[in-house]
Amino acid sequence: MEQKDTRSGFGDALYELGQEDEKVVALCADLTGSLKMTKFKDAFPNRFFQVGIAEQNMMGIASGLATSGFIPFTGTFANFSTGRVYDQIRQSIAYSEKNVKICASHAGLTLGEDGATHQILEDIGLMKMLPGMTVVNPCDYNQTKLATKAIYKHIGPVYLRFGRPKWPIFTKETDEFVIGKAQKLAEGTDVTILATGHMVWQSLQSVEILEKEGISVELLNIHTIKPLDKVAILNSAKKTGRVLVAEEHQKSGGLGESVASLLSQNYPTKMKLVGVNDSFGESGKPLELLEKYGLSVSDIIQKVRSFD
Amino acid sequence: MNVSLQQLNKIASQTRRDIVRMVHAVQSGHPGGSLGCTEILVYLFNNYLKYRIPNHQNGEGEDVFILSNGHISPVFYSVLARVGFFELDELNTFRKLNSRLQGHPAVKEKLPGVRVATGSLGQGLSVGIGIAEGKKLNNDNRQTVVLMGDGELQEGQCWEAIMYAGHNKLHKLLAIVDFNGQQIDGATKEIMGFNELKSKFASFAWETYEMDGNNFEEIHRTFEEQKSSDGNKPRVIIMKTEMGNGVDFMMGSHKWHGIAPNDEQLEQALQQNPETLGDY
Incomplete structure (x- = not known):
């Protein structure tokens, strides 16, 4: 690719x-x-x-x-x-x-x-x-x-x-891009992954592996964090009942918190977060860092598997 | 002058009444710096700046004024109202709920004559540079004028802006520093002095002027002088003023930076500044 x-x-x-x-x-x-x-x-x-x-x-x-x-x-x-x-x-x-x-x-x-x-x-x-x-x-x-x-x-x-x-590069130049409108990258029924930025690619890799295990994942690319695509997120949460958010950001203050606020007030849903856990980063190669700080493909897979 | 000295003095007296009445009415606001900058704002809006009413937000073809030391909003609002940007009556709403006359100037409420929110100090000169750069791209020959406080120059961003304007020879940019020597905690030279302010600007490649900012004739002479300069440097006028000017018990003290007069003090202040053009 x-x-x-x-x-x-x-x-x-x-x-x-x-x-x-x-x-x-x-x-x-x-x-x-x-x-x-x-x-x-x-x-x-x-x-x-x-x-x-x-x-x-x-x-x-x-x-x-x-x-x-x-x-x-x-x-x-x-x-x-x-x-x-x-x-x-x-x-x-x-x-x-x-x-x-x-x-x-x-x-x-x-x-x-x-x-x-x-x-x-x-x-x-x-x-x-x-x-x-x-x-x-x-x-x-x-x-x-x-x-x-x-x-x-x-x-x-x-x-x-x-x-x-x-x-x-996995999206097309001809794709539609509308501010505030989530992009659906995979259709699924068991778990919703909401990802943003570089973590969309990490999530996309995990979807293929999870599908082979029989876990059907819906992947939404939340390229706009504000305004949030509330309709798309709520619809997907209602369909799957399980939401994982993946972002290259502190869990505190990021997309995960925006989604938690939306869901807890409208449709309380089981949630898991993949993000940095109240910590500063350090020197290293990009993929090494994502692994050390819990943002690797296998971190996403494990968290999805661990949903009830 | 386009307006007589006598008329400017009349407007100034009335503006001072507006300032103390506005601040007294809500028992909050900043009378000291407002009174000290009465002459400069009256002069700018009655005798110097070219602007339209209602003005265009983008300032095309107009001189653009930015009040960087936004806390002296009382004098700004009085002058804007008295040249016709909005009804005088609206001065009654200063600092009250649902007003366009916010404690510090803002644009959200769409008050005519205000183009950017100011109050968090040190930011107005940068915005003025952006406007001056915009005018250059538009081949618009009008000036951008930014008024700043002297204490405000303690903000690092001011020096980023001063460096940029000198480096880029923004000769259509005019900064005015209200050098009243006072700030909230005391005398500026005690808190964080500048030593040689004029030479600091000069070493950043600015053309410098000094004047008494409470004297219309001197203000006029200095503005004519800088206008006729064909230099290619940005210009700064370091303007000595007296905080609280025009109200004897407020003069020269930092204590009146941000407190309101009581009823008795208001009466005294009004006696010293006759009603010349009708109170709002």
Whole structure:
């Protein structure tokens, strides 16, 4: 299977958007190559703003550009796109209702060797708590490309989360991508898996193995964490009665908590979570890290098997 | 000047009445900095900035003003109302439930004249840079003017923004620093002094000006001077003001940063600032 990093999906789509619309502008805090924004920068130098290592200023400038009617895409690592600049996003973007697209690479454990200083596992929680913020976490290169184009059309602040490693491309360029609408990747009756980001691929691998054991799994790709596709999740929970959530994030504050809140208030369902358990990460290779922190394919399989 | 000195003084007196009455009515808000910035805001909106009413949110073809030190909202709201952005009557709603006049300026309630929420300090200059960059892309020659407090410059983000504007030669950006030397906990030089503020800006490649911010003639001279400069650097006016200016018992003290006058103090303050244009 072809592999590509999700950040390249962002960079390629940003370049295409730049060609289509002169209102698209991009900002970067000294990570142009890492964010795959070089093509945009070279093609539209006057619409590219290099801010240096100054993320707070970047968020403010993006707010001002949005005020002037432009559609700014900010690019830096997820850690510096959220925690580092939380108050700037809260006041100058979210509360000020600015049409800024906060695009964040190197999210989660799978950024690998740089270690815990850069492996943010709290960003989904931080962003989903902000009123009016849309939170999107696509699963592969093709979907990140589609998601980048979709958030361009959406009016309002968006947090787009993607990653560093090469990852299998298993969705199609022609797939439908609608913000807030879950993508069904497997139809099943025994257990529902709700996965987001890189964990969709991990979950997809587990589905095949579980099917062979006679466990019928329904897999939904929850690429949009906010707004949550409540209808799709509730329908699937009603069908299977068992829900496992898989995400490359702290269990606290992530997709799992959003789903638990939805189900406990509407259709209490047995749930299990695959995610990081109140811990920082460390240096290592992406797959090694997923295994050590309980996010491997076999972790998913074991948790599914252990449902009553 | 487009407006006579006499008229500006009249507006200032009335604005000071508005400020103390608004803050007194809800027993909360920030009179000190508001009174100190009365002349600059009256001057900007009556004699300097080019804007439309209702203005376009994107500010195209207009000078754009950002109040970065959002806590001096009373003076901002009074000036906006008195130049016609909204009805004077609405000043009665300041800081009350369901009001467009939030404690700190906000956009959610769609108050005309406000383009970004401010109050968490240190963010307005960055937003102003974004607007100035937007104007450059749009070939719009108008200025972006950001008013900041001096204490606010203790926020690191300000220096990120100052560095960016100097590096990128944003000569259509004008920052005004309200140098009243006071902040909540005491004198700025005691809390976290700047030593040489002017030379700091200059070393970041800004064109610098200084003036007495409570004197209309000096304000006018300084604004004309910076306007006629053909330099390609961003501009800053370091403006000496007196916190609480115009109300003798509030003047020069940090104690009136964020507290409201009682009934008796209100009367005294109003006696010192005659009603010139009709109270709201």
